[in-house]
Amino acid sequence: MKVILLQDVxxxxxxxxxxxxADGFAQNSLIPRRLAEAATASAVTRAEAARKFSExxxxxxxxxxxxxLKTLEGVRVEISAKANEQGHLFAAIHESEIxxxxxxxxxxxxxxxxxxxxxxxxxxxxxxxxxxAGDAKGACTVVVTAK
Numbered sequence: 001m002k003v004i005l006l007q008d009v010x011x012x013x014x015x016x017x018x019x020x021x022a023d024g025f026a027q028n029s030l031i032p033r034r035l036a037e038a039a040t041a042s043a044v045t046r047a048e049a050a051r052k053f054s055e056x057x058x059x060x061x062x063x064x065x066x067x068x069l070k071t072l073e074g075v076r077v078e079i080s081a082k083a084n085e086q087g088h089l090f091a092a093i094h095e096s097e098i099x100x101x102x103x104x105x106x107x108x109x110x111x112x113x114x115x116x117x118x119x120x121x122x123x124x125x126x127x128x129x130x131x132x133a134g135d136a137k138g139a140c141t142v143v144v145t146a147k
Contacts, residue, residue, distance in 0.1 A: 001020070001022070002019070003018070003031070003036035004017070004018050004036060004037050004044065005017050005030075009030070016047045016048075016051035018039050026038075058113075062133045063134070065111075065136075066136035068108045069136050070138070071106060072102070072110070073140070075106060076140070077102055077105050077140060077141070078144075079093055079098070079145070080145045082147050083124050083144075087124040087125065088123055089123065092120035092121060092122045093120060093121040093142070095115045095117065096112050098115060098117075099111065099115065102140065114133050115130070116131070117130070121144055126143050126144075127144065128140075128142075
């Protein structure tokens, strides 16, 4: 069965791709969880337009971010989270939380896809996060404190 992915699905494909998957997998898992929809002619046309808009929007935000990277260079963002006595966080800090903190501190909107981190932050302390927008690169420091 041909479906259009509405979100990135691990081991299947990326958002807005048209994929051929097993009928049972599509009808019992992807479609009920709103991860995909049936690939009708009108849905394919709509998905192509959405993909094109998404790519244009990503390029525009990358250009804006590359201009603002000098402002973000050296910025120290503070995030407080619950931690135990050893400094391990109860819940990891992900890219979306970091981008929210950057926006609150500097007013610059950074999409989570531009943050390059090997893994979510799970300990108290200073962590350097790399920001990559096209060819431009920068970094900011995230300081995690215990509540």
